Structures are given as C-alpha cells and as structure tokens.
Amino acid sequence: MHEYSFKGFFLRYKKRYLLGIVWLALVDILQLIIPQILRDFTDNIQAGLVGSPELIRYAGLIVLVAGGTAFFRFLWRLYINGTARRLERNLRNDLYQHFQRLSPNYFQQQKTGDLMAHATNDINAIRRATGPGVVMLADAILLTIATISILIFTINIRLTLIALIPLPFITLISLKFGQIIHKKFKKVQEAFSNLSDKAQENFSGIRVVKAFAREEKEIERFQVSNENNYKRNVDLVKSWGLFRPLVQFFSGMSFLIVIWLGGRMVIEEAISLGDFVAFISYLGMLTWPMMALGFVINHIQRGRASLERLNNILDEEPDVYNYPDTNYKINELKGEIKFNNLTFSYPDEDETVLKEVSFKIESGQTVAFIGRTGSGKSTIARLILRLFNSERESLYLDGHDINKIPLETIRENTAFVPQDNFLFSTTIGKNIAFHDPETDLELIKQAAREAAVYDNINDFPEGFDTILGERGVTLSGGQQQRVALARALIKRPDILILDDSLSAVDTRTEETILNNLEEIMAERTTILIAHRISTIKNADKIFVLDDGSIIEEGDHESLLDNEGLYYDLYQKQLLEEKLENQ
Numbered sequence: 233m234h235e236y237s238f239k240g241f242f243l244r245y246k247k248r249y250l251l252g253i254v255w256l257a258l259v260d261i262l263q264l265i266i267p268q269i270l271r272d273f274t275d276n277i278q279a280g281l282v283g284s285p286e287l288i289r290y291a292g293l294i295v296l297v298a299g300g301t302a303f304f305r306f307l308w309r310l311y312i313n314g315t316a317r318r319l320e321r322n323l324r325n326d327l328y329q330h331f332q333r334l335s336p337n338y339f340q341q342q343k344t345g346d347l348m349a350h351a352t353n354d355i356n357a358i359r360r361a362t363g364p365g366v367v368m369l370a371d372a373i374l375l376t377i378a379t380i381s382i383l384i385f386t387i388n389i390r391l392t393l394i395a396l397i398p399l400p401f402i403t404l405i406s407l408k409f410g411q412i413i414h415k416k417f418k419k420v421q422e423a424f425s426n427l428s429d430k431a432q433e434n435f436s437g438i439r440v441v442k443a444f445a446r447e448e449k450e451i452e453r454f455q456v457s458n459e460n461n462y463k464r465n466v467d468l469v470k471s472w473g474l475f476r477p478l479v480q481f482f483s484g485m486s487f488l489i490v491i492w493l494g495g496r497m498v499i500e501e502a503i504s505l506g507d508f509v510a511f512i513s514y515l516g517m518l519t520w521p522m523m524a525l526g527f528v529i530n531h532i533q534r535g536r537a538s539l540e541r542l543n544n545i546l547d548e549e550p551d552v553y554n555y556p557d558t559n560y561k562i563n564e565l566k567g568e569i570k571f572n573n574l575t576f577s578y579p580d581e582d583e584t585v586l587k588e589v590s591f592k593i594e595s596g597q598t599v600a601f602i603g604r605t606g607s608g609k610s611t612i613a614r615l616i617l618r619l620f621n622s623e624r625e626s627l628y629l630d631g632h633d634i635n636k637i638p639l640e641t642i643r644e645n646t647a648f649v650p651q652d653n654f655l656f657s658t659t660i661g662k663n664i665a666f667h668d669p670e671t672d673l674e675l676i677k678q679a680a681r682e683a684a685v686y687d688n689i690n691d692f693p694e695g696f697d698t699i700l701g702e703r704g705v706t707l708s709g710g711q712q713q714r715v716a717l718a719r720a721l722i723k724r725p726d727i728l729i730l731d732d733s734l735s736a737v738d739t740r741t742e743e744t745i746l747n748n749l750e751e752i753m754a755e756r757t758t759i760l761i762a763h764r765i766s767t768i769k770n771a772d773k774i775f776v777l778d779d780g781s782i783i784e785e786g787d788h789e790s791l792l793d794n795e796g797l798y799y800d801l802y803q804k805q806l807l808e809e810k811l812e813n814q
C-alpha cells in the first residue's frame with residue numbers, strides 16, 4: 233500500500249520545517265517591533281525629545297529591522313517553500329516511475345490528458361499545501377496571537393476587543409472567495425487548454441483542413457473557443473475585483489472603530505498618542521493573517537483531495553507482473569511457441585477475441601498469420617509478448633508456461649514491430665538503437681541496411697543524426713515502418729514479430745527485406761502478420777484466422793489447394809493487382 237500523508241511529509245522533513253518556522257517567527261517578531269519604534273518616536277516627538285541625532289537613531293533602527301526581516305524572509309522561503317519543491321520533485325519521480333511500471337491496459341483506459349493533469353495539478357496542489365500553506369498557517373497563528381497579545385497587554389483591552397469584531401469576517405470572505413475564485417480559475421484553465429488543443433489539432437491537421445476547404449469554419453470554431461476563454465477570464469477578474477474591496481471594507485470598519493473610540497481615549501488621555509499610532513499600525517498587520525487563514529483552509533482541503541487521488545493512482549497495480557511462482561532461471565528463449573486451447577478476452581470486455589486457439593511453432597520457423605481485420609492477429613502477438621495476461625496452461629514458450637517466465641526474459645529476447653509503430657522525437661540513429669543507446673554506429677547502419685532503409689537515411693543531409701518528429705523531418709509511412717523494423721532487428725531477438733509492418737512498403741522492397749530476414753532469422757522464430765499474401769507466401773506455415781479461430785493452416789500451396797478463405801483472399805488480391813497494372 234502506498235500511503236502518502238501530510239504527516240509523513242512533515243515528519244520526514246521536520247528539521248527543515250521547524251527551522252523554517254523559526255525564521256518565520258523571527259520575521260514576525262521584527263515586524264512587530266516596528267510599531268513599538270513608531271510609538272516611542274511619536275511620544276518622544278510630542279514631548280519635544282527628538283533632535284537630529286535621535287532622528288538618525290530611529291531611522292537606523294528601522295533600516296536594521298527591515299534588513300533583518302528581508303534576511304529571515306529569504307531563509308524561511310528557502311526552508312519551507314524549498315522543502316515543498318523537494319517534495320514535489322520526489323512525488324513526481326515516484327509517479328513517473330509508477331506509470332512506467334503499469335501495463336499498456338492502464339493507459340488504454342485512462343486519457344493521456346488526465347494522467348498529465350495528475351502529474352501537474354494534483355502535485356501542484358500538494359506542493360501549495362506543504363509550502364505556502366504551511367507558511368500561511370504558521371504566520372497567521374503567530375502573528376495573530378502576538379499582535380492581539382501586544383494590543384491587549386500594552387495598549388488597551390477594551391479597545392482591542394471592540395476593534396477586532398470585524399476581522400473574522402475577513403477570514404470568512406477569503407474562505408468563500410477562495411473557493412469561488414478557485415472554481416473560476418479552473419474554468420479559465422479548461423477554457424485555455426481547450427483553446428490551445430483546438431489550435432494544436434488544427435496545425436497538425438492543416439493538410440486535411442485545406443484539402444476540405446474548411447479554413448473559414450476552423451476560424452469560426454477558434455473564435456468561439458477564444459470568446460469562451462475571454463469570458464471565463466473576465467469572470468475571474470470580476471471575482472477578484474469584488475474580493476479586495478470587501479476585505480478592505482471590513483478592515484476599514486476596524487479602523488473606524490479605532491479612530492472613533494481610540495481617538496476619544498487619546499483626548500481623554502486614557503492612552504497616549506504613541507499608543508494610538510502603534511495600535512493603528514498593529515491593526516493593519518492583522519488583515520493579512522485573517523485573509524491567510526481563509527486561504528490556508530482552502531489550500532489544505534485541495535491538497536488533501538489531491539493527495540487522495542495520487543494515492544489511488546499509486547495503489548494501482550500493474551496487471552502484468554512476475555507472479556510468485558516465476559522461474560527466474562529461465563533467462564533465454566529458443567523460440568518455440570505453443571498455444572493450447574487458448575481463449576482470450578481483453579480485460580473488462582465481454583467479447584471473446586480468441587477462441588480455443590491451438591498451434592505450435594518450432595524454434596527457427598517462419599510462421600504467418602493472415603485474416604480479416606479484427607480477426608485477432610495482433611492479439612496473438614500481444615499475448616506472446618505478454619503485454620496482456622493469458623490463462624495458465626494455455627500458452628507456452630520453450631515448453632514453459634508463459635506465466636512462469638520472468639517478464640524481463642520475454643521482453644529481452646523478443647522484438648516486436650507493432651502495427652501502429654511509434655518513433656520518438658529524436659535522431660533516427662537513436663530510434664534504431666532504442667534498446668541500448670550505447671550501440672555502435674556500425675551496428676545501427678547494418679540494421680538499417682537489413683531493413684532496406686539505409687539509402688533513404690543516407691539521403692538526408694544529417695544522415696543518422698536526422699531528427700524526427702515535431703521539430704524534425706517527417707518520414708513516409710514506408711520509411712517509418714522500416715526504421716521500426718531496424719529497431720527490432722538490431723536486438724537480434726529469439727522471436728521476431730512483425731505486425732503488418734511491411735504494409736506501406738512496395739512489394740519489391742518487401743522481397744529484399746524478407747530475403748534479409750531469412751538469413752538473420754535462420755535459427756530464430758519469425759512471426760509475420762499481414763494482409764498481403766505476397767508478404768507471407770514463403771512462410772513455413774500459414775495460419776488463417778477468422779473471428780478469433782484458426783480455420784485453416786498449411787503452406788501457401790496446400791492452402792490454395794484447400795480452396796477456402798485463403799484461396800479467396802488470394803484470388804481477390806490477384807484481381808486487384810491485375811486492375812492496378814492495367
């Protein structure tokens with residue numbers, strides 16, 4: 233169980249927090265001294281005791297106090313806010329580590345945007361509760377108690393009690409407005425992210441927009457979104473605009489009382505003029521802690537809610553992990569694969585995707601799967617890689633139940649070119665050497681040659697250092713597929729799975745690649761998944777899948793003789809080819 237708690241945070245860094253609060257207290261004490269100096273000064277001026285030397289002494293004193301305040305303020309920021317930043321960093325690292333451990337299934341069920349929001353908003357809320365929240369709370373308590381004590385003990389208890397009456401309203405207002413403003417602020421954020429999403433999507437899809445002549449409509453859509461963003465912002469401005477005058481109103485009421493009651497007391501000589509000046513100055517100091525108390529309650533509430541959400545995420549266990557009966561001695565694979573009456577549904581789905589599938593692939597064979605879209609080909613690949621769990625005793629690698637083989641063994645000894653291949657926004661070389669960034673350039677080049685993409689890469693001025701993605705070049709579909717293939721080949725895997733990985737490559741290049749593969753994979757197992765018969769016709773064995781079941785198997789010739797689905801597919805593709813060549 234992952235249980236992060238505020239108590240745990242504070243205990244872990246208790247020294248830094250305690251020191252931070254000490255610095256904070258020193259700032260407060262220094263601030264509280266200033267009105268005392270003012271009072272002394274006023275009373276002495278009134279008594280005609282102030283000359284030039286005394287003026288300089290007072291000024292020097294105030295400068296000294298101000299300097300001390302600045303110094304200790306720097307320190308508490310470093311100790312408290314700095315510690316909160318440390319917490320933030322640790323939390324974010326933990327969260328990212330956790331995300332990396334989770335199974336693909338988790339990411340399929342969560343929206344990327346939501347995950348990003350947890351990593352930003354929730355962690356920010358926790359940081360604010362453990363940084364500024366702590367400061368405000370400590371400050372509010374220290375300042376309020378100290379100020380009120382000074383007022384009562386050194387000036388006048390009756391005046392103090394009456395003057396304080398309006399102040400709790402400030403706390404209430406800041407509590408309530410804190411909530412309102414937070415809600416509106418969230419709306420502003422939403423509106424803005426909506427706006428930037430729209431723009432971003434439009435830029436990425438600009439070719440589609442132009443091709444369909446939708447520019448005007450897109451401009452309108454943007455304007456609607458932008459208008460919404462504007463309205464939300466004005467809404468927020470209005471709330472702030474109301475908040476400040478309200479606070480000022482109540483602190484003004486306090487001052488009114490002091491001027492009315494306190495003024496009379498000075499005339500009646502119940503308090504001195506200096507007392508009066510000090511009182512006003514102390515009262516001014518109370519507005520902030522009163523406001524802070526309201527904010528603090530909000531910060532802590534939000535922080536707790538975020539912490540709970542984060543704990544829930546961190547409690548999420550990966551679906552796929554090494555079971556207790558994992559046999560860690562298995563650290564190599566020969567590449568024999570056996571499906572034994574395997575039936576499979578995706579987690580939390582009702583549809584049975586694979587139905588009692590049985591087959592055996594000998595190590596070193598090249599085997600192909602073909603079948604209509606949605607027939608379950610990619611699912612078979614995902615199960616062999618254990619990206620999803622399969623039932624016990626239904627899938628064996630080298631005769632071991634896949635559920636007993638360490639995940640690391642499976643992942644290190646297999647290579648997969650997924651159907652929706654993904655390249656990172658870095659250089660082509662680094663993409664190919666993804667499994668080991670230290671790989672020798674010669675090996676990278678060799679893999680590129682094997683995947684028949686070497687010449688394409690060399691045509692770029694930067695060669696293997698060409699950067700891909702947003703800030704770099706865009707590869708054609710076929711080039712992308714071949715770079716992804718090179719990334720798989722460089723691993724020299726025991727089991728290589730190509731999921732429709734040559735679909736965007738022309739048939740001649742495909743033939744070259746398949747010839748290369750034959751040599752590289754001579755003693756290794758290769759699984760080809762394809763829609764095109766040309767890709768797979770030389771495979772040792774071909775399985776035809778339909779609706780989750782294997783309905784035919786054999787080599788190309790025997791399948792043709794069979795005159796089943798494979799034969800139909802073949803005839804259709806022959807016809808298409810003829811039409812194309814006309």
Ligand code: ATP
Nearest residue numbers: 340578581585604605606607608609610611612651
């Ligand atoms: P294609 O030729 O289009 O790639 P395929 O034969 O590879 O198709 P699969 O991707 O294995 O088909 O999908 C088989 C069935 O499983 C489909 O009905 C699909 O909707 C479903 N399916 C695939 N992936 C998932 C998933 N991650 N979660 C839930 N259902 C899925």
Ligand code: MG
Nearest residue numbers: 609610611651
């Ligand atoms: Mg597929």
